[in-house]
Amino acid sequence: MSITPEEVLRVAELAYLELSEEELHTYRRQLDGILAYIDKLREIDVSAVEPMAQILSAASPDESDSLRDDIVRPDSSGPKILQQAPEGLPPWFRVPRVISR
Amino acid sequence: MSAATLPSSWTISSIRESLLLKTVSARELTAEFFRRIERDNPRINAFLTVCPERAFAAADHVDALIARGESLPPLAGVPVAMKDVLSTAGVRTTCGSKILENYIPPYDATAVSRLESAGAVILGKTNCDEFAMGSSNENSAFGPVQNPAAPGYVPGGSSGGSAAAVAGQLAVAALGTDTGGSIRQPGACCGITALMPTYGRVSRYGLTAFASSLDRIGPLANSVEDAASVLAAMAGRDPLDATSTSAPVPDYRAQCQEPLHGLRLGIPRQYFGEGLDPEVRQKVEEAIAMLEKLGCRRVDLDMPHTDYAIAAYYIIATGEASSNLARYDGVRYGLREPANSLREMYKRTRGRGFGTEVKRRVMLGTYALSAGYYDAYYLRAQKVRALIARDFAEAFQRADVLITPTTPTPAFRIGERTSDPLKMYLADIYTVTGSLAGIPGISVPCGKSTANLPIGLQVFGPHFTESLVLQVAHAYQEAASPLPS
Numbered sequence: 001m002s003i004t005p006e007e008v009l010r011v012a013e014l015a016y017l018e019l020s021e022e023e024l025h026t027y028r029r030q031l032d033g034i035l036a037y038i039d040k041l042r043e044i045d046v047s048a049v050e051p052m053a054q055i056l057s058a059a060s061p062d063e064s065d066s067l068r069d070d071i072v073r074p075d076s077s078g079p080k081i082l083q084q085a086p087e088g089l090p091p092w093f094r095v096p097r098v099i100s101r
Numbered sequence: 102m103s104a105a106t107l108p109s110s111w112t113i114s115s116i117r118e119s120l121l122l123k124t125v126s127a128r129e130l131t132a133e134f135f136r137r138i139e140r141d142n143p144r145i146n147a148f149l150t151v152c153p154e155r156a157f158a159a160a161d162h163v164d165a166l167i168a169r170g171e172s173l174p175p176l177a178g179v180p181v182a183m184k185d186v187l188s189t190a191g192v193r194t195t196c197g198s199k200i201l202e203n204y205i206p207p208y209d210a211t212a213v214s215r216l217e218s219a220g221a222v223i224l225g226k227t228n229c230d231e232f233a234m235g236s237s238n239e240n241s242a243f244g245p246v247q248n249p250a251a252p253g254y255v256p257g258g259s260s261g262g263s264a265a266a267v268a269g270q271l272a273v274a275a276l277g278t279d280t281g282g283s284i285r286q287p288g289a290c291c292g293i294t295a296l297m298p299t300y301g302r303v304s305r306y307g308l309t310a311f312a313s314s315l316d317r318i319g320p321l322a323n324s325v326e327d328a329a330s331v332l333a334a335m336a337g338r339d340p341l342d343a344t345s346t347s348a349p350v351p352d353y354r355a356q357c358q359e360p361l362h363g364l365r366l367g368i369p370r371q372y373f374g375e376g377l378d379p380e381v382r383q384k385v386e387e388a389i390a391m392l393e394k395l396g397c398r399r400v401d402l403d404m405p406h407t408d409y410a411i412a413a414y415y416i417i418a419t420g421e422a423s424s425n426l427a428r429y430d431g432v433r434y435g436l437r438e439p440a441n442s443l444r445e446m447y448k449r450t451r452g453r454g455f456g457t458e459v460k461r462r463v464m465l466g467t468y469a470l471s472a473g474y475y476d477a478y479y480l481r482a483q484k485v486r487a488l489i490a491r492d493f494a495e496a497f498q499r500a501d502v503l504i505t506p507t508t509p510t511p512a513f514r515i516g517e518r519t520s521d522p523l524k525m526y527l528a529d530i531y532t533v534t535g536s537l538a539g540i541p542g543i544s545v546p547c548g549k550s551t552a553n554l555p556i557g558l559q560v561f562g563p564h565f566t567e568s569l570v571l572q573v574a575h576a577y578q579e580a581a582s583p584l585p586s
Contacts, residue, residue, distance in 0.1 A: 008464070015423060015467040016430070016444070017460055018452030027464055033523050034465060038412040041481050044488065051483035052490060054314040054344070055300050055539025055564075068340045080207035086437035093432050096443050 003032050107133055111273050113179050113327045120167055120178050127160035127167075127178035131222050134180040138224065138271050145247045147256075147265040149185050151225035152192045156180075159222045176334055177220030182272035184263045185226040186233050187213050187318070188307035196309050197231040197241040197259075200429050200436045200454030210307025211342065212276060212318045212335045219334035224272055227262030231456045232426065233278055233311045235259045236286055236525055237518065240458040245515050250292045251554050254512040257287030260321065264291040267321050274322040274331050278308060280315045281414055282507075282532025285544040288321055289507035289557020292546045294574070295321045296328045299564050300539035301346040303332070304339030312421035315414075315536050325545060325575040329353035332567060348565050357571035364397045364573065367500025371407035372531055378510040384548040384556045385506045388577060392504070395576055400500045404492040407534055409485050414533040415526055416469050416482035422459075423466030429454065461522060490538040497563045502573050505531050507544040507557030531559060541567050545574045547581065 008028045012019050019027070079090070087094040107125065108115070119125045135153055142148050163178045183189060186196045188206035195201045209217075217223060230240035238246040238261025248256040249269035256265040260277025264287035267275050277284040279297040288295020296319045303318045310316060320331035333354060338347035366389060373382060393399055431437035431450035438449035455463070469478035496503055509528060518525050535542040540561055547558035558577065562570040 003468070007468070011464050011468045011471065014471060015463050016427075016447040016451050017455070017463065018445075018448035019460070023460070027461060030461060030522055031465060031468065034415065034526070035468075037523055038416060038478070041409060041412050041416075041478075041485055044406070044409060044485060046481060046484035046488070049484040049487050051480055052487035053483060055490065067343055077207045081433070084204060084207075084434035086431060086435070095432055096440060096446050098443050 003028060003035060110270060110323070112324060113176065113273065113330050116178050116273065117173065120163070120173065123167070127163035127222065128157060130178055131156050131160040131180060131224070134224055134271065141269055141271060145249055145265050145269050145271070146244050147227055147246055147262040147269060147271055148182065148225045149195055149197075149228050149243050149262070150193045152189070152223060155192065156222045156224050159217060159220075163220055163222070174218070174220035175330060176216060179221045179273050180224050181216060181221045181331075182224050182227045182263055182266040182275040183213055184229050184260050184275070184277050186229060186278055186309040186311075187276060188309070189213055189223070189226065192226065194226060194309070195243070196233070197229045197243060198454065198456065198459070199242040200450070201434075202242070202436065204435050206307070208307060211304040211339045213307065215335040216276070216331070221334070227260070227266050227275060229262055230259035230283075231459050232309065232422070233259040233280055233283055234422070234458050234462055236282065236528055237513070237515075238262065238287070239515065239519055240456055242456055247515075248291055248512055251512055253514055254554065255290065255515050257290030257512060259283040260287050263321050264288055264293060264295065267291070267323060268293050274320055274327055276318055276331075277321050278311075279317050279319055279536065280312050280418060281536050282529045284317075284319045284321060285507050285532050285542055285557065285559060286529070288544040289546075289559075290512040290555065292549070292555030293321055293323055294325050294328045294543065294545050294578070295319070296332060296543045296567070296571070297535070297541060298332060298336065298567055299541045301344050302336050302348075302541070302565065302567065304335075304342040304345040306339055306341035310425040312418040313425065314421060315418060325357055325543070325571055325578050326354055328543070329357045329571050329575075351568055353568055353571055356568035357575040359572050361392070361395050361397055361573065361576045364502065365400050365500040366392055366397045367496050367503040368399055368401050369404040369407065369496065369503060369505060370401060371404050372505035376509050376530070377506060378550075380550045381506050381508070381510060381556050385504070385558055388547040388558045388581070389504055391580055392573065392577055395580055402496055402499055404496055404534075406485065406488045406492050407530075410489055410534045410537060411527055411530055413482040413485040413489065414529070414537055415465070416478050417486060417537070419462040419466030420470045420479050421466070423463045423470060426455075426459070426463055458522070486537045489534055493534075493538040493540060493561070493563075501562070502569060503561040505559045505561070507531060507559040511550050511552070511554035511556055535561050540564055541570050543570050543574045545578055547577070
């Protein structure tokens, strides 16, 4: 199965990546090679295997569902966090216009 | 003691001894390491940021404890370095990426704050492949790192800066992160000790996420004992990471010194097949023979799904990465490329802020998770992951630990493999298996090639057997190169 230029463009859109023509071309070729290699996963019969999303339940079954209580605590990091914004407008983050009227 | 008379190599115990004998103060030792960094870092490029203010404050705190005759915490005065994917409050944390070039976290990662509470002196942040994606440190937006053990060669990756800082004696220990081999492989390439703990053993709070079901934090050090001390200082339950476990934290340093008694060493045939460099094979076989002399028994065994690990790993890791890296959108922190619409701003920011390898992996992961492909790729990879974990569970029925090479070849030259991403991925073959299974693994140096490049020996154990893995590595290290006492 070969990945088409249209599919590469679709994936770049899904991933919100602006790519140059050259990048699209290079990634198409490289993804093709990588996916051809990954196709070896089809050699194995996995019909009777449960998927493993994470190892915690296998490693320590008692704790796999331990969640802390949801307690409201005071937090003063808000201003520090907003300072990191490329375009801060405390107490908001500013972005380009989303709705046109 | 003047700088000229300070020893060049330090261990956690030699620092402790010198501090208690007052032959050096924590401040003097810290200043000595900053002098080394100033002298050698322009050449090695291991550090991206240094934090002298924070370091000297920590050192002064240790000196005050000594002056008052109070007991010292376990890592008192130990100069350490942090991989730049670990958040440090007030200290720039770039993740090796242009997109976070000026990012200053408002909080500390738990591993960072725990080491500091244990008395460690944090010197700065180390270079790494962008968002920990890579095996050579060549994917850093801030330039490659030189391997101190072999100039002109890569230090490995993605924790290349941490490995180079320790190997180049710019830090006594460092933290790295390992998703598919990123602690163990640079440890092997630079000729130092490098431990990936069990998934959940060390809190990931404050670690910039790459692949959340695989990411681990662990130590790089000059000896197994030092790696054990660093692990002990940061392991344990953290309410801020729901995947950190409350399994008791033993005295790893004491336990790693226990003698080996009739341990069964599993030798998986699949790790010694095609693609293994003959010199690496020979050094690893010599190490196995030495462990047998120390009273271990060799058990040859098969792990039939090993050959599928790379394919499963690169689907799972990139899938999780494509989701985790969605947060870099130019809104709340990091780079923003101006544009007229929100969507164009996202695309331009990410297109220009991310490097080549990160974009490649985000593309691969997005593709594998996209509608129509999920079952064929991600779900199938998770099932293969279960089979690889089963291989390990079965192997540990027959053996106490597994012994393998860490990497198929020693370090390669800077620039040698950058044009072929798949070839770079395939070199992770011996490390990604343990990553998928969630088990602990350590790499210790086991000699050098004829080109004088370090070779790593890997020891795997079942979940939460860090003590056992450290014990085998320590016994080997002592037998192979007895440290002067």
